[in-house]
Amino acid sequence: MTAMSEWQREKRLASALGDLAAPLVRDVSATDVLHTLTEHCVDLLDVSASGALLDVPHGRGAEVVASDEHTRALELFGLEWDEGPCMDCCRSPLTHISETRLDAGDACPRWPRFTPRALLLGFTSVATVPLRYQDTVVGALSLLHDRQRPLDEGELRLARALADSAAVCVIQQQVVHEQMTQIARLQDSLDSRIVIEQAKGYLSNSRGCTADQAYMRMRTYARNRQLKLSDVAHQVLNGQAGATLLAPER
Structure with missing residues (x-):
């Protein structure tokens, strides 16, 4: 990587962190935060697509966002089928970042409907990252690509940092929403x-x-x-x- 491309990467990273921190100083919805997260993941990690599943509190279901409409549809099908990497990540939030080949191994037995659809879209591998702040998990991030090598350690650390930044903003947005709701009720x-x-x-x-x-x-x-x-x-x-x-x- 040349000096100029390294500088450009650092500039994009600074922009990503700034965008993800925006809800700390102004009113931005959790959905907007996750849209920003998935878009920057595609830009910074050189993956084909990214999706995010947000576990909405108080029994209000879940929200799905993605870097493109085909990936969003894939994640929505995973939610409907109750299977897929994001669903597994939410069920086992204490596990570390994991990457799974979709074109080999146990991916199809593990996700019998999600895997064929993902392969049809050209994805051959998926990495999942929990959206977590301390012991609170608000969802999961998926990173999908079609290259032969897995994401390296540096890319996974960056994915974790981006996911953690988004999780902090989502938690803060939920806390503020609950506080405002309580204030409205008291009033x-x-x-x-x-x-x-x-x-x-x-x-x-x-x-x-x-x-x-x-x-x-x-x-x-x-x-x-x-x-x-x-x-x-x-x-x-x-x-x-x-x-x-x-x-x-x-």
Whole structure:
């Protein structure tokens, strides 16, 4: 490799690390992070294609991205068939980076539907890298190519570094999302409590009853009509509640 090509490679590597770190300073989705990861893997590692499987938390399934549409379709089929290198990597996240020949050995018995389709696309080898931060695994990265030699140690270390960088950003994005969701829930709860207290005060004054009596009347009204207490409170303040609730005490 010439000095100029080495400089170009370092420049592309710096660009890749900068792109993967973008979610740390601005709002970028986990899917965008993995798209960036697969594209830079193809550019820096001289592989034919790259795919990534993201394990989405809270039972929301999984997301699949890839450096091209044919590889994405392959990874989607693997997800549907519940087989393939990414699926195995997610099931055994503590294993080291592994590379498997698709045109020899036990690849076809191991992945009976994934392997023939991958070979049909011209891939003869696949390496898998877990997307992991400490003990948390968020998915897997696949590196597919058709050359005779396997990825060397330096390429595997670089693949690990890129995958680790992406995993950190994905974890951070998930944490921020969970925090924002929790904040929104707390704000909704606080807003509801404020509206309910306001409605209690209004009913107490208009009906000539205590605040506790006003609260019990709203609860009964809400239960009988299968409404949320906060919705009833809004109706009280907007003058839209039924006459039985708004009429003053006699």
